[in-house]
Amino acid sequence: MTGTRTTATARAVTAGAVMLAWVALLWLLEGIDTATGNSLDSYGVSPREPSELADVVPSAFLHSGWEHVASNSVPLLVLGFIAALGGIRRFAAVVLVVIVTAGVGVWLTAPPNTVTLGASGVVFGLFGYLLVRGFVDRRPLDIVVGVIIAAVYGSLLWGVLPTDSGISWQGHLFGLIGGVASAFFFRRPRRPQEPKGYITV
DSSP, X not given: OHHHHHHHHXXXXXXXXXXXXXXXXXXXXXXXXXXXXXXXXXXXXXXXXXXXXXXXXXXTXXXXXXXXXXXXXXXXXXXXHHHHTTOHHHHHHHHHHHHHHHHHHHXXXXXXXOOBOOSHHHHHHHHHHHHHHHXXXXXXXXXXXXXXXXXXXXXXXXXXXOOOTTSOHHHHHHHHHHHHHHHHHTOOOOOOXXXXXXXXX
């Protein structure tokens, strides 16, 4: 029991440290962007330009102002922490798939003459991942976590609809798709069942 508690505590500390560092990085980058006249915004994704594919990953760490980064920070911190509790390696793989899926989706479908940047695609990806992970892995505790997340953050799903021309619903939608797909890509192997014992009479 003590060893299990120690492992759980270590995972929580690691997950918390990773997410606090990530969110701090987002704020630092926005500070640099503001101080340099929004020079980092050029690393956002412009659609259907081959050279812009190189900005798919950087764009997920940049924002178009303090209000933008503030709106993403809390859900990213909460959802990222919960996802990272399952292991940092798996978490990193999920995040990479989400970032690439969201970024390429934006590159393919965003309106012309636009620049898309921000961590909201990752937020939607982590939401989708946590929502279905328990069902894919068949882990009751993770199913309960998914239900709670659906209750708390279910309104996020409205963000995949094209209701505001200034918000990238494409990034939200493809981030969500990447998160759900990640739950299947990185499902936990099932434990082999113990052989049944037979009693003859």
